[in-house]
Amino acid sequence: MKLEELRDLYIEELRDLYSAENQLVKALPKMAKAATNEELAEGFEEHLEQTKGHVNRLKQIFDRLGKKPTGKVCKAMEGLVAEAKEALEEDMTPEVLDAALIASAQRVEHYEMAGYGTVRSFAKLLKEREAMALLQQTLDEEAATDKKLTKLAVSTINIDAAHEDDEEMDDE
Ligand code: FE
Ligand code: FE
DSSP: OOHHHHHHHHHHHHHHHHHHHHHHHHHHHHHHHHOOSHHHHHHHHHHHHHHHHHHHHHHHHHHHHTOOSOSOOOHHHHHHHHHHHHHHHSOOOHHHHHHHHHHHHHHHHHHHHHHHHHHHHHHHHTTOHHHHHHHHHHHHHHHHHHHHHHHHIIIIIHHHHHHHHHHHHHHO
């Protein structure tokens, strides 16, 4: 692949991420509001602030490239957000709802991690050092968020969700 073609792909992938991050800026407050576990709600609020930073980093990269960040819709993120919404419409206990929120959020983080890993590698090949550093910072924040969600799920939320199930079974 010629370097210019790779640069075009790089820009398209960055636009995809820009769309994805902006969709998340809208979705995360709703997820925070839906969460019953306080730590989870706070985690979503915190990641909302980080996500706004991700948007800004992408804007910075586009400024340097002299291109506009808009023009693409990330359909995958639309799908992930739609699935999260669907999950929240199911009838479930607050504990299971929190577990469902984590399931949705981790899918989102992994999607973002895949995207940022790719553009960071492209930036390296294209010798865009500054962009590479910015993309790495975001990638690290997405990975840290994913780890936190795992910890919260495994240490508390999944256990609470399962416990709820036990109680129901005891009642029967
Ligand atoms: Fe992000
Ligand atoms: Fe994220």
